[in-house]
Amino acid sequence: xxxxxxEEQPKFLMLMYGLIxxxxxxxxxxxxxxxxxxxxxxxxxxxxxxxxxxxAPLPRRRSKGEGLFALFFLLPTLLLLTVxxxxxxxxxxxxSFMDAGxxxxxxxxxxxxxxxxxxxxxxxxxxxxxxxxxxxxATGFGLIYAVLVDKARFESVAKSLIFLPMAISFVGxxxxxxxxxxxxGEGDQIGLLNQIVVSLGGEPKQWLLESPLNxxxxxxxxxxxxxxxxxxxxxxxxxxxxxxxxxxxxxxxxSPWQMFWQITMPSIxxxxxxxxxxxxxxxxxxxxxxRTATNGNYDxxxxxxxMYNQAFRxxxxxxxxxxxxxxxxxxxxxxxxxxxxxxxQREG
Amino acid sequence: xxxxxxxxxxxxxxxxxxLALSATACGTGDDKKSNNAGSAECxxxxxxxxxxxxxxSIYASIRDAEADLLRTSWKAFEDCTGIEIDYEGNAExxxxxxxxxxxGNAPDLAFVPQPGLVKRFADAGKLKSLxxxxxxxxxxxxxxxxxxxxxxxxxxxxxxxxxNVKSFVWYSPKLFKEKGWTVPTSxxxxxxxxxxxxxxxxxxxxxxxxxxxxxxxxxxxxIEDVILRTQGPEVYDQWTTHAIPFNDxxxxxxxxxxxxxxxxxxxxxxxxxxxKSIGTTAFGEAGLPVTTGKCAMHRQASxxxxxxxxxxxxAEDGDAFAFYFPAIDTAKGKPVLGAGEFVVGYTDRPEVQAxxxxxxxxxxxxxxxxxxxxxxxxxxxxxxxxxSPIDKLSVQILQDxxxxxxxxxxxxxxxxxxxxxxxxxxxxxxxxKDTASVLQGIESSWK
Numbered sequence: 001x002x003x004x005x006x007e008e009q010p011k012f013l014m015l016m017y018g019l020i021x022x023x024x025x026x027x028x029x030x031x032x033x034x035x036x037x038x039x040x041x042x043x044x045x046x047x048x049x050x051x052x053x054x055x056a057p058l059p060r061r062r063s064k065g066e067g068l069f070a071l072f073f074l075l076p077t078l079l080l081l082t083v084x085x086x087x088x089x090x091x092x093x094x095x096s097f098m099d100a101g102x103x104x105x106x107x108x109x110x111x112x113x114x115x116x117x118x119x120x121x122x123x124x125x126x127x128x129x130x131x132x133x134x135x136x137x138a139t140g141f142g143l144i145y146a147v148l149v150d151k152a153r154f155e156s157v158a159k160s161l162i163f164l165p166m167a168i169s170f171v172g173x174x175x176x177x178x179x180x181x182x183x184x185g186e187g188d189q190i191g192l193l194n195q196i197v198v199s200l201g202g203e204p205k206q207w208l209l210e211s212p213l214n215x216x217x218x219x220x221x222x223x224x225x226x227x228x229x230x231x232x233x234x235x236x237x238x239x240x241x242x243x244x245x246x247x248x249x250x251x252x253x254x255s256p257w258q259m260f261w262q263i264t265m266p267s268i269x270x271x272x273x274x275x276x277x278x279x280x281x282x283x284x285x286x287x288x289x290x291r292t293a294t295n296g297n298y299d300x301x302x303x304x305x306x307m308y309n310q311a312f313r314x315x316x317x318x319x320x321x322x323x324x325x326x327x328x329x330x331x332x333x334x335x336x337x338x339x340x341x342x343x344x345q346r347e348g
Numbered sequence: 349x350x351x352x353x354x355x356x357x358x359x360x361x362x363x364x365x366x367l368a369l370s371a372t373a374c375g376t377g378d379d380k381k382s383n384n385a386g387s388a389e390c391x392x393x394x395x396x397x398x399x400x401x402x403x404x405s406i407y408a409s410i411r412d413a414e415a416d417l418l419r420t421s422w423k424a425f426e427d428c429t430g431i432e433i434d435y436e437g438n439a440e441x442x443x444x445x446x447x448x449x450x451x452g453n454a455p456d457l458a459f460v461p462q463p464g465l466v467k468r469f470a471d472a473g474k475l476k477s478l479x480x481x482x483x484x485x486x487x488x489x490x491x492x493x494x495x496x497x498x499x500x501x502x503x504x505x506x507x508x509x510x511x512n513v514k515s516f517v518w519y520s521p522k523l524f525k526e527k528g529w530t531v532p533t534s535x536x537x538x539x540x541x542x543x544x545x546x547x548x549x550x551x552x553x554x555x556x557x558x559x560x561x562x563x564x565x566x567x568x569x570x571i572e573d574v575i576l577r578t579q580g581p582e583v584y585d586q587w588t589t590h591a592i593p594f595n596d597x598x599x600x601x602x603x604x605x606x607x608x609x610x611x612x613x614x615x616x617x618x619x620x621x622x623x624k625s626i627g628t629t630a631f632g633e634a635g636l637p638v639t640t641g642k643c644a645m646h647r648q649a650s651x652x653x654x655x656x657x658x659x660x661x662x663a664e665d666g667d668a669f670a671f672y673f674p675a676i677d678t679a680k681g682k683p684v685l686g687a688g689e690f691v692v693g694y695t696d697r698p699e700v701q702a703x704x705x706x707x708x709x710x711x712x713x714x715x716x717x718x719x720x721x722x723x724x725x726x727x728x729x730x731x732x733x734x735x736s737p738i739d740k741l742s743v744q745i746l747q748d749x750x751x752x753x754x755x756x757x758x759x760x761x762x763x764x765x766x767x768x769x770x771x772x773x774x775x776x777x778x779x780x781k782d783t784a785s786v787l788q789g790i791e792s793s794w795k
Contacts, residue, residue, distance in 0.1 A: 100764075101472055119772075119789075183628060185621015206624055209779055295563055297627070297775045312443040313561070314764035315468055 040069050089328065096321035110322035120306065120323075126215055127302045130222070130286055131330075135279035138223045139272065142230025147260065150238055159235065163228035170225065170288035177221045178293050181207040211299035218300060221289050226282065230275045237271035238264060270345055277338045284330055303327050390428035392711050395481075399699035400430030406703075407448070408459035408689070409441035414721075421716035425706055431699050440561075442767065449474050454694035457704060459509055461689040462759040463497040464766050469692065470500035476693045477503045479701035485708045494725045497755050498690045506690030507708045510716075511725045513742040514569050514649040514685040514756065516670035518635050521663075523644065535577070535676040539608075542615055545644045551618030553609060554643035555626045556634025557778065564771030566631045567778060568758040569685065570610060570647060575602040576683035577676040581752050584683075588757040590794055594765075595787035603783045605676075610778065618643020627778045639667050647673055649687070650742040654721055663737050670738055672745075680752075684745050687756040688725065762794070769793040 043065065099106050114120050142162075149158045165173060182191030183206045189195040194204040208214045241264065249263050265272075287304035294300045296309065303323055311320025410418060415437040422433055436455070438444055442465065448454055449469065460466050469475045478486065486495060486507045498506030517538075524531070527548065532538040545552035557566045576584050579598050586592045587599060609615055616623045619637030626634075632655050635646035639660055646652075650670070653662050660667045675682050691707050693700055706712050710728030717723070717733040723742045731747075734740050745751060758766035773786045 101468075117793075183621070183625065185617070185619075185625050206621075206628060209624055209627060291561075295561055297563055297772060298779060308443075309768070310764075312447060314768045315446060315465075315762070316764050 036072060037069075040065060092321045092324050092328075095317055096325045098318050098321075100316045100318055102317045106318060110318045111326075113319060114322055114326065119301075122299055123301045123303060123306045126300065127284065129212075129215055130219060130302060131280060131283050133216075133219050134222050134226065134283040134286075135276045137219070138226040138279055139230045139234075139275050141223065141227045142232075142275070143234050143272070145227070145231045146235035146238055147264065150235065159231065162231050165225050166228040168225065170286075171292050173221055173225050174289045174292035177217075177224070178208075181217060181293075183207065208294050208300075209298050214294065214298055214300050218289055218293055221293070222283065222286060226279055230279065233271055233275050234268060237268035241267040270341075273338070273341055277334055280334050281331055284327060284334075303330075389424065393425055393428040393706075396425070396429045396431070396702040396706055399702055401432075402430070402697075402699035403432045403434055404457065404700050404703045405434040405436070405455045406457045406459070407436050407438065407441070407445060407455035409437060409439065409461065410459065411437035411439060417716070417719045417722070421719055422706070422712065424715065425703075425712070429702070431703060433703060442763070443561075449694065456695045456697070456700045457691055457693050459689040460506065460692055461687065462763070462766070463506070463690065463755060464760055464762055466498060466506045466690055466692055467500045468763065469694075470503070470505050474694060475505045476696040477505060478507065478693070478704065479696060482507060482701055482705040482708060485705050489708055489710065489713075489726050489728045491725055491727065491753075493753060494688070497760070498692075506692045507704060508725055509689050509691050509707055511686055511688035511723050511742075511746055512649045512651050513723075513745050514687060515573055515673040515683070516648065516650055516652075516738075517673050518638050518646040518648055518652060518668055518670045519644060520638050520641065520667060521665055521669050522667060523638075523641050529644070531671045532674055534674050534678075538674050542609065542645075546614045550641065550644055551615065552644045553615045554618040554620060554629075554634055554637050554646050555610060555616065556620070556629030556631045557626055557774065558628050559631045562767070562771065563627075564774040565758065565767075566634070566648065567610065567626075567774035568766075568770050569649070569756065570606045571603055571774070572754075572757040573647070573673055573683075573685045574606045574676075575599060575757075576685055576752075576754055577673075577680065578602045578605060580677075580680040581683060581754055584754055584757065588760040590761075594791035594794060595784065600783055600787060603777075603787065607777075607783065624779060627775055650723065650738055651721075653736060653738050670741075681750075683752045683754060685754055685756060686725075686746065687759055765790060765794045 095102055096110055097105055097107060114124075145158075145162055149155050152158065168176070179190065180192045181194075182189075183194055183204055184190055185204075189198055189204055191204075191207075193207060198204055207217055245263060245267070246259075249259055254262065285304055286302055287308065290296055290300055290302050290305045291308075296302075296305045301309075304327065307320050307323035307327065309320075310316040310323060314320075408415075408418075415435065419433075419435055425431070426433055442462070445458060445460070445465070446468075454474065460469075466475070483504055486498075486504065490508050494508040494511075495504060498504055498508060519531070523529075527545075529541060529544065532541050542552040555566065555570075557564050559565060572584070575587060575598075579587075579602060583592070583598055587594070587596070592599070610626065611623050613623055617625050617629065619640070619642035620626075620629045620634075631648075635648055635652055635655065636657070637643040638646050639656060652670075653668075656662060656668055662668050672682070691704055693704055708726065710726070713724050713726040713729045714733050717729055720735055721739065723729070723734065723739050723746065725746045727747060729743060729747075731740060731743050734743055746753070758770050760766065761770065769790045773790045776789075777783065777786045
């Protein structure tokens, strides 16, 4: 196809506007963050100077200005949270007790539907499988890798190999893996997996059609993306273990196995929890992978994709909202655990 | 954490950026369209005059090259009347339109391809009924059964725009001639021919129902076509309106009959593999083996002509052509399955009504048809303006007053069934699930 620069000019103009707008907004924000604190700092400095000059007692740390300062940073966040999160959450909850067109109250019918409809129960089971397997495998893989490559030669190269998939979007990764799983009935296989099977003398299979194998194959995609994240965080935690502890353990003559369980694991426990919690929440919300790879067909659907289908494609606002609320409820305990954990650490 | 070490430096940067922004903003001052109303070629648009400088937004699922054709097709109207049509096409149209409407950001007009969706918006009180001029124009130019699909509870909301005919089987005239096969004119001939082809070592049929978000729809078309053929239009209407259950024995029968082709390993799936490969074959690619001789027949709508690679001769003596999907019971007539989109209005400002009226007019349909690859049920369409032979055949079928035409059933049903469980059910059916439990599942989802 020929590329006519003149014809595409409006698009380039648009692109330029976008870039300029980005620079202005981001630059403006950075500037604001630079100027405003500096202003407060200068004011406080002046206060201190005048206070010391006049010999009066120094003003208390938390002055009125400081409160204003805190509000300056809090207000936009609070506003955005209210508009973007709190209000929609309340509205969704209300909608989940209403019918498809959001006109009549139906009580708990949508929730009843959720747990009685076979296909939705299947969706819930799939989500459970995802939530159990992804954090477990990804964290496990990341941990083992981090321990194995720690202080090894070419450590950074080995780590970047695992970390690279993190840079790919979920949709992109799903398309890549869809090619891996691709099937051709006749002629050459274009899918890596089937080519391997064929060269080993097997029959090519339609991987994504067979339940429950297909759900596991989709989970592989998520693990592939997220193992890098787990590895990086855990590797940093391992490196942060004080050297004298490790040395002391060495002097005591621990085996590598004891070293791992007695020293490494307890030391990186906080990081481990952060990784598992983050991955759990990310997995609960998984949507892109399922939608791109199978669109929820062949019994692979999960809550988030089913929610989108019900609410936006089938016009079943009530049922979609009920799924959304259920997802929300599932995330709450994980978040509470995380907060409690953080608090304990701070106290301890 | 000072981002800029010197505040002055930061101000200079911000100032320059601000200047740059305002300078470029000035560069695109809207230069008003020259209004050449009153000239000879604008005479046809006289009745839409008086809205100079007004804007009308249209939202639809038609994108890319087809969208460019749309824009070209109403260019003269825009130039003469001064109404600016702001067209936007979106692949996620069906999901995004309700979001936009509920969010208070409805377009002025939308091209909705599903009467079921038209009904949903009409029931919710979001749609404006047609203005008097539009209604008169629509009633003059369009057949009553098409208007019926745009009507909800006795009020006409949607004006039929484009159309397509689905009851076609694509084949390669060259291959048929070479092998001495003839185009079948009855269902029995079709099955006999399929057996002959299968015996010759070529898979007689190819099919594919993978279509991203909409995976499954090509299979629903198969079912609808067969129901129309075995049961006739009355039962079909009862089925699409849920007057009879989805798992009625007559429907089960028809689905099983479609299965004798679609789920037949001997017949399926030329160029792709076994029956199960239908589920993962993209609908756009599914018919391509027809041109390479790997499969002999592919049942798909008239618009499939656009899918063949460039250089493919689509003609009665070319690389690809289509024949009418034969009737089963000749006593039930020659039924035709089709689909199309409807122009509905979310606002009824005078200029919006003018555009809506114009889209139903003979000026518009002929202007669009001349650009190619388009047919409509609008009877003001001059067949001389239709270039492609398959489009010509479609127009003849659509304008044939004796033909039994029925709209795509899955588009008539509520979206949760038509675009939900029916599609998903067909995917499972192709993947090996038995007819009875698939239809039972769809039935239980229809509330």
